[in-house]
Amino acid sequence: MVQWHEKLVARIGIRVIGLALLGTAWMEGLWLQDLMAAKPSADASLAQILLAALMFASVSLGLMLTIIGAGLWKPVQVSDRWTTSVPIPVVGDLEATLFSVYPTRHRDKSENIENMM
Numbered sequence: 736m737v738q739w740h741e742k743l744v745a746r747i748g749i750r751v752i753g754l755a756l757l758g759t760a761w762m763e764g765l766w767l768q769d770l771m772a773a774k775p776s777a778d779a780s781l782a783q784i785l786l787a788a789l790m791f792a793s794v795s796l797g798l799m800l801t802i803i804g805a806g807l808w809k810p811v812q813v814s815d816r817w818t819t820s821v822p823i824p825v826v827g828d829l830e831a832t833l834f835s836v837y838p839t840r841h842r843d844k845s846e847n848i849e850n851m852m
Contacts, residue, residue: 740805749807753800760793 739745767786779787799807 738808740808746805749800749804753797753802753804756793756797757801760790760797763790763793 740749763786767783767790770780770783770786
C-alpha cells in the first residue's frame, strides 16, 4: 500500500507549501523591517518579537518542507540499542529521591571551617 506522502500530488504539495511559507517569511520580514524603521531607537515591542518568532518559524518550516519534502515521513531504522526499553521506576515524591541519591551528613559549622583551612 502506498503511503500518502509517497504520492506525486503530496510530494509536490509539500514542496509548494514550503515555498509558500518562504514567501510568507519574506512578507513578514518586510513588515518587521517597516515596524523597526518606524521607531529605530525604541525597545522591541511584543508585536515585533512575535513577528520575528513567526518569521523564524516560517523560514525553518519552509526550508524543511522545500528541501527535504516528503522525506520527513520516511521511516528510519532504529538501532537495537534504542529499541529495547527498560522500565523506569515511578516515584511519587521527586524531591525526596533527588536528595536521597547522595546521603547527607549533618555537620556543624565548626567542622566546615576546619576543612576549609
